[in-house]
Amino acid sequence: MLYASQVLQPSSSHSKWQRDYMLICSSPDLIVHPLMRQAKHATKDETAESIAAEIEKLLERLHAVVIGPGLGRDSLMQETAAKVISIVRKRKMPLVLDADGLFLVQNHPEVIKGYASAVLTPNVMEFKRLCDAVKLDPDQVQGGKDKVCAELARKLEGVTIIQKGRQDVISNGRDTMIVDTEGGLKRTGGQGDVLTGCLVTLLAWKKLYSEGAWKYHLWVNVLTIDTISP
Amino acid sequence: MKTLQRVKKMIPPLSPEMHKGMAGRIGVIGGSEEYFPIQSYTDFSYTGAPFYSCMSAMLFGADLGHVICEPGAATVVKS
DSSP states (O other): OOOSHHHHHHHHOOSHHHHHHHHHHSOOOOEEEOOOOOTTTOOTTOOHHHHHHHHHHHHTTOSEEEEOTTOOSOHHHHHHHHHHHHHHHHHTOOEEEOTHHHHHHHHOGGGTTTOTTEEEOOOHHHHHHHHHHTTOOGGGSOSSHHHHHHHHHHHTTSOEEEEOSSSEEEEOSSOEEEEOOOOOSOOOTTHHHHHHHHHHHHHHHHHHHHHTOSOHHHHOOHHHHHHHOO | OHHHHHHHHHSOOOOTTOOTTTTOEEEEEOOOOOOOOTTOTTSOOOSSHHHHHHHHHHHHTOSEEEEEOOHHHHHHHHO
């Protein structure tokens, strides 16, 4: 594990002011585990099973996971991801699938079928390919694109789909929501990754909240929360 | 609107009773070594993508963010 910021932080937080200031201004640091292997770099002992077993040890300490950003379409990476998804399902952890994680679902829809804690965030192209994977013809569904999204969620047996587009459609087959707030028109690389990051945090909070990890009424300042929103 | 109210309730409070990791420990699995196959530009993967995902999770309010990636991507994600 690599913690770079730990060296810096204690030395630079002498005063309380500085500490509070750092809380707001310092960028948080993430921990990197180079556990995954691409087929060309893997040694003989490194199979999808052995890598997934290593990752399982780490998953015990996590609340929610994203699978997919920059995963690539390498055979071993995809195979490992499939194994990790099965572990995640066994542990009933919330899961967000994006980018090349969706490529895996396109090829093997069964890995995610019926897992209600999973959220898929396809863009237009990925949505089309997902429809093909479950043999759903969008033109044959009556109604708007929200109906298509709901139908796809039903075909995947209760998985939540967030279809990104001009209007985002969110559906788990039972409930469907349309987000028609106007967004920016610039499309840059990494925007989808920011979405998955925010999503997975909310999913982790949901899990912790339902487990009763904190006593909400004790500490929360409801007034401040209410002033944030209009 | 009801959904938003419910989401608000899930946001963890800032309380002295909480310790590090109680407001969410996140894992991001992805991040392969950068490669650009010349024949198709749609096929390349973003090495830095897990960085954006994990960093936005932490900026959003999660306590700890773990990136699980290829050794080739680790240096890119870390720096």
